[in-house]
Amino acid sequence: MNIKISKKILQNALSNVSRAILPNSPVPAMQGILLSAYDSKLVLLASSSNISIKIELSNTLNENCNLTIMQEGKILMDARYLNEVVRKSDGETISLEIIDGQLVKIFTDNTEYKINGLNPNDYPAIDFESKDSKAFKLNSLDFTKLVNSTVFATSDSEVRPELTGLHLIFNHNSLKAVATDSFRLSQNEIAIESDINLEVNVPKKALIEITRIFAADEMVNVRLSQSMIQFSNENILVQSRLIEGEYPKTDRLIPTNFVLTMDFDKRVLQNSIDRSLFIKSEGINIVKLNYENDNLSIKSDSNEVGSSYQDLPFLKADGKDLKIAFSGNYVEDALKVINASKVSLNFSGELTAFVIKNEKEPNEIHLILPYRVYD
């Protein structure tokens, strides 16, 4: 391999493809990026057990690529060193040349690195073929909104692996996302153009990387099968495995009849919850809400540290008096992703889940289970 390419474009592609790599993988090859130069293109590939990313660079696809292939070939290089060397190299274009076995010379006008590569034959074959898959397109920004408004509610515990993923329900012209750790649930829905009818469960990390890679406003190609999901545009292909196991039926969990509905200025509610979480460092985050005689108060306490009490201003209340205790952190997490100045809390009882709604997005629902404590 002996190539010359725009330093900026290579640096950007390396940084994107590296998103697939799990730091500290015990297999050295999986810490690497596979570079293959052939057919007037440079292909970068990186992978972990969850996610694989392939990026094609060519003068046809990228105007400013300035790719020249003096000799075709391939090499596997540790991602950390390759990223750092390319980032630190000065100059418009950068050259990569295998000079001796797996020793790669990476050079610009005034800087020359010689980096030990790895054997490209040690890299596992990654299967990007998608048999029996269905294809459609979706808007990257809509999808990012869908992921961001829900993915934080997935579980971090491997006790129930299916809850660590975001559940995507493709139902013809709609795509619904559901995330739950069994203490709270967030769901949202966007319109798409497809005739697909399928439910899949995608690892959280893969979705977060996908929304970062496809950050521009574009129509992204999606391919879906029973075992994997692929997102791609002309340059980049990202493939994620799916999480096996049956996802719980969650629709019946979401209450539709409420005994008390309250509207808030989101920032006022957010600040008030934040103030009540002053003892978060102690791992205590139970917040107690009391609506009584058209007054709303919020308090928190710990025997060791102390307590907080606030009157909490609301915009509108409709319903009966209620006392409820819940995790202030969960409410904080939901308020953080809600992109609206007004939100509502919708209670259906003191011991049943309540719903936080985004005034502007009727499909966006955040469900939180209360604690069964109240003094």
Add this chain to the structure above:
Amino acid sequence: MNIKISKKILQNALSNVSRAILPNSPVPAMQGILLSAYDSKLVLLASSSNISIKIELSNTLNENCNLTIMQEGKILMDARYLNEVVRKSDGETISLEIIDGQLVKIFTDNTEYKINGLNPNDYPAIDFESKDSKAFKLNSLDFTKLVNSTVFATSDSEVRPELTGLHLIFNHNSLKAVATDSFRLSQNEIAIESDINLEVNVPKKALIEITRIFAADEMVNVRLSQSMIQFSNENILVQSRLIEGEYPKTDRLIPTNFVLTMDFDKRVLQNSIDRSLFIKSEGINIVKLNYENDNLSIKSDSNEVGSSYQDLPFLKADGKDLKIAFSGNYVEDALKVINASKVSLNFSGELTAFVIKNEKEPNEIHLILPYRVYD
């Protein structure tokens, strides 16, 4: 105790006084801030083994203090909770009232915290009297410059405790600071107005906090004795212990005859060193410099990862050919604090220490010992 005070002024004072506290001190009282309200003032005190800070707040000293003392008294409060509660409280003024034993109500118009205090009698007596001390004034910004340009070269190892401090040499109208970890040395000197002739060794952390606390351009009062150093203005008093043990005589270490002197654009030298440190993550930071036939090159290598090679542009060279190997990190550290666009490297031999000089500050000297390796 029952007081009312400007929330902003209290918050700022708490944050400053907390700089004395060592997180995770095993003695709960030493995690606390002692608040004493008496004689129309509120006094905040915090301390660790190295440093003690006392701040006085009163309407006389701070126009916007708005201090009202309804009842005098004192209380000891965990710094973490007190800082967080005051920061999170909304409003112009904040009230602190002991309501029951050591339970303190901290409240504004719409938020009320009740925080468990600690017994103020558990707080050790801090001696701020400075017997046999000498007093003078110095400019805070000059002192900050002196500290910042040297303190990074102190040792982190307790093997030779005297090297963990910054050595301050008061010699009538000059104050010289020396720091060394025995592999490198940095020194600088400022003019002061005093008739003091004394050498002291001050803990690094204390000096860093002092430069942060006295960040405004002002004349600061200094008091110096055999056992402590104090910095103060009308509001704040900071006292640090001194490190015992004899500081090495360093003057004779600094070479004055050079066989090669080279001038550099600081940024060019900095970037070049940075590029050669691409394998820093491996703990390898040896950089090799080669001046030969009026050309200068810089290289670095490791068997495992690879190597780097650059031609290094310089502005001027005066002297004979030379090869020298040194820690790129040490040079990087020195270049980071040098506030000038031009620097010089001054070599007196291949195996003797070399000197980095700031073109604009003849008193600022950074000495670095070379490695005894060259291939």
